[in-house]
Amino acid sequence: MADVARIAGVSRSTVSYALSGVRPIATETRDRILRAMSDLGYTPNLLAQGLAGKRTGIVSLIFPVGEQGMNVTEFEYVQGAAEQARLDGYHLLLWPMDADELGEMQRIVAQGLVDGILLMEVRSFDERIPVLLDTGVPFVSIGRPTDDAGLAFVDADFEAMGDLAVSHLAGLGHTEIGLVTHSQESLDVGYGPMVRSWDAVAASASRLGVTARLFPTASTLAGGRDVFEQILETAPETTGLVMINEAATAGLLGAAAKNGWRVPERLSLVAINTSAGSAERFMPALTTASAEPKAMGREAAQFLSRRLRGEGTDALQWLAEPVLTLRESTTVARTTRQ
Template identity: 80%
Template structure:
């Protein structure tokens, strides 16, 4: 096997067949050889490292978000790259630019995209290839993988409407995240409100801090201001768990008294609650893999504008939804 083939397999500069790459990696393991990534970068102007920039923010990283990262890491490795997780705040544009300017990474995956995201023009200006899990309001000419929130909202609301629910709510992240234009929150509210209007049912917005306490506070708010609510759509994993506990403490049974549909929530997260949550979601691990593969294609010079994908959501009915109650609990 030629030196150039081994070099291409390590650097990702040219495509190598999976079988050939596997032979090279097996030989490296047998010899106990570990390549010096920074030395490779100095020699070839590439490091073989890509960065996933994730602003931890108020909620930390939940189960679903970890699955995005896991999928991205798996695909990056399959494409010949190492994935570096970099928890940089969405407002810290200077730090994003420093990461790129130091030449430590060949490309970037952005998460937690806002409707108007300052990081995007900053990265465009640097010229570094990047892709996104999520998308801004104007995504023309950008590379992204995102959930189809319009379809997600319709599936969730239609499911509740078919069960006879006429008063529902949407539990999102905090009011601050909505005001900051955090994409999933804005798109979820727009989609759920539009779908509720089409189905002629009432809907209220319940922002919640992404903690168990935040979920308990939202349930108290429902009791105080909207006790007629029989169904919820939720896009806040931590708050949803807190809300389920608070409902039980007040004698509300899910789904007898309150149905809950979690959107943009993975199967793994949904199965961890009692009862298991009905979900409307795309596969976050598959979306992470696709975003990482889009980045590797960008690093090979493909046009950013043609690498865009909306992941189709699927309704998975579990134990947290049932016919709407006919009287107060």
């Protein structure tokens, strides 16, 4: 830093202010400092600045990897957030951390390693949120708890997704349907997308006179095979499924084909909260009722940047409206065709 200050003709403290943004610096002076840094190949130690109590220019996205890892749709949330953070002058650090690791999260915040946090995989009551509120660190969640008053969040409208999916299947004559979610444990701990999806599917099915069953399963290929066996044994009359378990979908499709259940002729599938990039990887390509995850990631990062700048601290909440996209996995119910 001393060499940068000497070549730019300023004090070391002025270089420090230019890097940290703690005090305003004249444009001409900042340009001289940046030219000197470029000439010397100097890169500031952002973590050292954070430990010294200054801005690090780093925001963290906390993602509980859990049983399923990160699927294509979830990666698109991260990709959108990272792209927007970079446009806003921040580096995004992906921090895989289980939702129960509250102490680890507190240590990250206390050490000043990050300026703000994006929180994913939010539960209906999420213990991470009161911890973050107590620390005072700016944060935005992708997902929301049941009580979201005063919180900044971006979320998919799962109620609308569930209704779109069930209405589509009902319109095709399906009267026996199911919802395939993540594991029973994810429902028991109140994982928001699973709880909201089932509530929405059940409510829409009741309104439309459709029978809906819940099929939780592990977020793995084996989980998909297992849940198809469960459907064979307990509800063979099922003709339509709403899927919110990307990892299990491939396993279910394979098991269905092995047992002679052609999709969509014997079994129609609608995936919710699934990106176009993911839906089109399957055979057949999946009909979806979904919002655009990359756009949601960008919006969440924008919200966080606004909070870090002290702008718009109120009403930073957005529910992304889903769209029904017809592909190759749904058709008229078998009983209707007969």
